Amino acid sequence: MTQSLVTDEVEEVPPAPRPSLADAAREYVSRVRGGDVGPLPAILGLVVLLIVFSALRPETFTNSFNFANLLIQSAPVIVIAMGLVFVLLIGEIDLSAGFTAGVAGAMLGVVSTRNDWPWWVGVIVCLATGAFIGLVIGVLVARVGIPSFVVTLAGFLGLQGLLLQIIGEGGTIRIRSETVLAIMSKNLPLWLGWALFVAIVVAYAAVSFRQLANRRSRGLVAQPPAVWLAKVVGLALLLGVCTYYLSIERSRNAAISSIKGVPIVIPVVLVLLVLFSLLLTRTLFGRHVYAVGGNAEAARRAGINVARVRLLCFVLCSTIAAIAGVLLASRVNSVTPSTGGGETLLYAVGAAVIGGTSLFGGKGRPVDAIIGGLVVAVVANGMGLLNQPAAVVFMVTGLVLLLAAGVDALSRRRAAASGRA
Amino acid sequence: MTSTTTEEGLAPSADGPPLLELRAVNKSFGPVQVLHDVDLTVRLGRVTALVGDNGAGKSTLIKGIAGIHAFDSGAYLFEGEPVHVANPKQANALGIEVVYQDLALCDNLDIVENLYLGREALRTGFLDEIAMEERAAETLAGLSVRTVKSVRQKVASLSGGQRQTVAIARAVLWNSKLVILDEPTAALGVAQTEQVLRLVRRLADRGLAVILISHNMNDVLAVADDIAVLYLGRRTAQVESKDVTHAEVVQLITGGALVEKGGQVVVTDPRETGAES
Numbered sequence: 001m002t003q004s005l006v007t008d009e010v011e012e013v014p015p016a017p018r019p020s021l022a023d024a025a026r027e028y029v030s031r032v033r034g035g036d037v038g039p040l041p042a043i044l045g046l047v048v049l050l051i052v053f054s055a056l057r058p059e060t061f062t063n064s065f066n067f068a069n070l071l072i073q074s075a076p077v078i079v080i081a082m083g084l085v086f087v088l089l090i091g092e093i094d095l096s097a098g099f100t101a102g103v104a105g106a107m108l109g110v111v112s113t114r115n116d117w118p119w120w121v122g123v124i125v126c127l128a129t130g131a132f133i134g135l136v137i138g139v140l141v142a143r144v145g146i147p148s149f150v151v152t153l154a155g156f157l158g159l160q161g162l163l164l165q166i167i168g169e170g171g172t173i174r175i176r177s178e179t180v181l182a183i184m185s186k187n188l189p190l191w192l193g194w195a196l197f198v199a200i201v202v203a204y205a206a207v208s209f210r211q212l213a214n215r216r217s218r219g220l221v222a223q224p225p226a227v228w229l230a231k232v233v234g235l236a237l238l239l240g241v242c243t244y245y246l247s248i249e250r251s252r253n254a255a256i257s258s259i260k261g262v263p264i265v266i267p268v269v270l271v272l273l274v275l276f277s278l279l280l281t282r283t284l285f286g287r288h289v290y291a292v293g294g295n296a297e298a299a300r301r302a303g304i305n306v307a308r309v310r311l312l313c314f315v316l317c318s319t320i321a322a323i324a325g326v327l328l329a330s331r332v333n334s335v336t337p338s339t340g341g342g343e344t345l346l347y348a349v350g351a352a353v354i355g356g357t358s359l360f361g362g363k364g365r366p367v368d369a370i371i372g373g374l375v376v377a378v379v380a381n382g383m384g385l386l387n388q389p390a391a392v393v394f395m396v397t398g399l400v401l402l403l404a405a406g407v408d409a410l411s412r413r414r415a416a417a418s419g420r421a
Numbered sequence: 422m423t424s425t426t427t428e429e430g431l432a433p434s435a436d437g438p439p440l441l442e443l444r445a446v447n448k449s450f451g452p453v454q455v456l457h458d459v460d461l462t463v464r465l466g467r468v469t470a471l472v473g474d475n476g477a478g479k480s481t482l483i484k485g486i487a488g489i490h491a492f493d494s495g496a497y498l499f500e501g502e503p504v505h506v507a508n509p510k511q512a513n514a515l516g517i518e519v520v521y522q523d524l525a526l527c528d529n530l531d532i533v534e535n536l537y538l539g540r541e542a543l544r545t546g547f548l549d550e551i552a553m554e555e556r557a558a559e560t561l562a563g564l565s566v567r568t569v570k571s572v573r574q575k576v577a578s579l580s581g582g583q584r585q586t587v588a589i590a591r592a593v594l595w596n597s598k599l600v601i602l603d604e605p606t607a608a609l610g611v612a613q614t615e616q617v618l619r620l621v622r623r624l625a626d627r628g629l630a631v632i633l634i635s636h637n638m639n640d641v642l643a644v645a646d647d648i649a650v651l652y653l654g655r656r657t658a659q660v661e662s663k664d665v666t667h668a669e670v671v672q673l674i675t676g677g678a679l680v681e682k683g684g685q686v687v688v689t690d691p692r693e694t695g696a697e698s
Contacts, residue, residue, distance in 0.1 A: 218551055282547045291538055294527035301525045302539030362529035
């Protein structure tokens with residue numbers, strides 16, 4: 001009886017198949033149909049929005065001044081959203097990230113303007129403030145066990161008060177540091193913009209090719225070289241068009257002041273993107289973040305210190321929000337009691353979710369924040385150019401968010417039905 | 422894992438030195454004594470089934486072995502040496518791995534990531550994906566698992582049997598000597614049950630010791646070499662599965678006992694003994 005079950009022998013493992021371009025395309029289509037849509041809806045939405053607004057306002061929406069403006073405007077929300085990706089990945093939320101940015105920005109003002117210390121001391125204090133706020137939230141959530149919704153709601157209110165306390169009723173702290181102000185208002189020289197473009201494309205091509213070659217030589221399944229080439233060409237085209245467009249003179253009166261080149265904030269955001277993507281996909285910590293978000297009990301049994309991972313996610317989120325605080329302060333040359341308030345946080349949550357990060361944890365990438373943040377920024381910018389009142393802008397943005405969350409829910413249902421949850 | 426296992430096809434022997442031996446272990450939770458002087462012998466290369474009705478103490482016994490809560494008294498011998506296992510880490514260090522009923526896999530991670538969860542391979546500070554993928558593929562091939570399409574599949578897309586396979590593969594990836602399986606076939610269909618039982622048998626044939634908890638007597642008789650029966654916290658019998666029938670095992674589980682009758686060991690019918698007393 002027992003013997004009949006033992007008979008099968010270990011067979012020679014067949015060499016890994018070499019998928020062709022068509023295989024890869026079929027695989028992708030079947031994945032999307034199975035509900036694993038990734039950022040596809042957000043990208044399609046972005047394209048549709050760009051086409052609609054370009055058709056409605058061909059002059060004002062598409063000119064390069066507005067294009068650069070849109071990118072600069074979206075940067076703080078995108079950066080906060082990148083931080084939120086870390087807490088959303090573990091299935092938590094941080095409602096206080098907006099005012100964390102405000103308080104951290106205020107500390108930058110206090111140190112560099114009121115006390116007249118060098119700008120970099122201000123930035124260090126700003127980031128340390130963010131990290132400290134994150135530490136407090138993280139301890140309360142991960143060690144004490146208070147739900148993150150409540151802790152960060154309290155943080156939302158408390159930090160708003162703290163910001164008012166630091167700055168004073170109706171007051172402002174001006175930011176005078178040229179370096180800080182340059183981030184959101186100055187551009188790279190044209191040659192540096194193009195040099196950066198070439199460096200990014202070459203680096204991406206080289207790194208991804210090495211990975212591909214390495215997998216092939218070890219006999220593992222690797223994507224076909226045609227897919228690699230398509231990705232490199234796609235990236236080069238996208239960045240090339242953007243760089244070209246940003247290199248056009250966009251000042252109305254170029255004789256008085258010339259505005260051209262890639263805004264400094266763009267490489268800043270790209271560096272953050274690469275950094276956080278590496279952290280999440282290539283390090284032990286990143287792997288454990290996904291594990292905790294997917295199944296915290298499994299992570300605990302595997303010996304992962306779940307509380308520590310959760311704590312670190314909150315510290316990271318708030319520290320990244322502090323970076324956004326620098327951008328917010330730089331954008332308007334000052335910090336006020338409403339910096340980081342209003343719709344900042346909700347736009348950031350919306351950006352992460354629209355980009356494809358799940359509110360249920362375990363699914364999401366830093367690049368989602370950029371795609372979603374651009375969708376939010378395009379809606380706000382385009383509606384503004386259509387001379388729509390704020391009321392309509394809010395309602396439309398709300399609908400876009402609802403649509404994105406709906407796509408998330410539907411794709412999850414579809415994924416559950418096809419076993420790809 | 423091949424380094425510690427013996428030759429494949431090693432004949433299971435009832436007389437080999439035991440890997441794990443429990444002698445007269447007791448466990449109480451407050452005033453309730455759950456285990457009474459339980460003995461258990463587990464040998465390398467053999468599947469030892471642990472059977473008993475609900476509340477017989479099976480879970481408490483394996484939790485004691487795995488170090489989740491230590492026994493109150495009694496001897497715990499591993500490879501002939503008395504050891505003290507007070508927490509799961511110490512059990513893991515000895516080479517004991519438990520696959521729980523709820524599989525503890527991360528749906529959003531792929532097979533390789535799940536196999537290495539918590540023990541990821543690193544190279545210059547970063548995850549060494551290639552090394553992990555190669556070894557994961559080797560391990561699955563070594564267990565003759567050919568039902569998964571790609572080791573880079575998300576676990577969410579796997580069937581129940583495949584998920585169980587991944588959970589078991591994870592337990593054997595780490596040079597383990599004793600693998601404890603808690604109801605591995607409880608939620609599976611016929612074909613998948615067959616697939617998992619085959620894997621269980623293969624583990625023992627590769628030289629590991631396996632403790633299998635199951636309510637399904639067909640499964641037990643199909644793969645187990647030894648059957649240990651618990652009844653109300655006492656181990657009433659440990660027999661070789663070839664010596665007993667389906668009905669006899671059921672009788673042992675429901676309170677029957679082994680008695681000598683006319684030079685032969687037979688199992689009493691609990692209904693008869695119940696009538697006598």
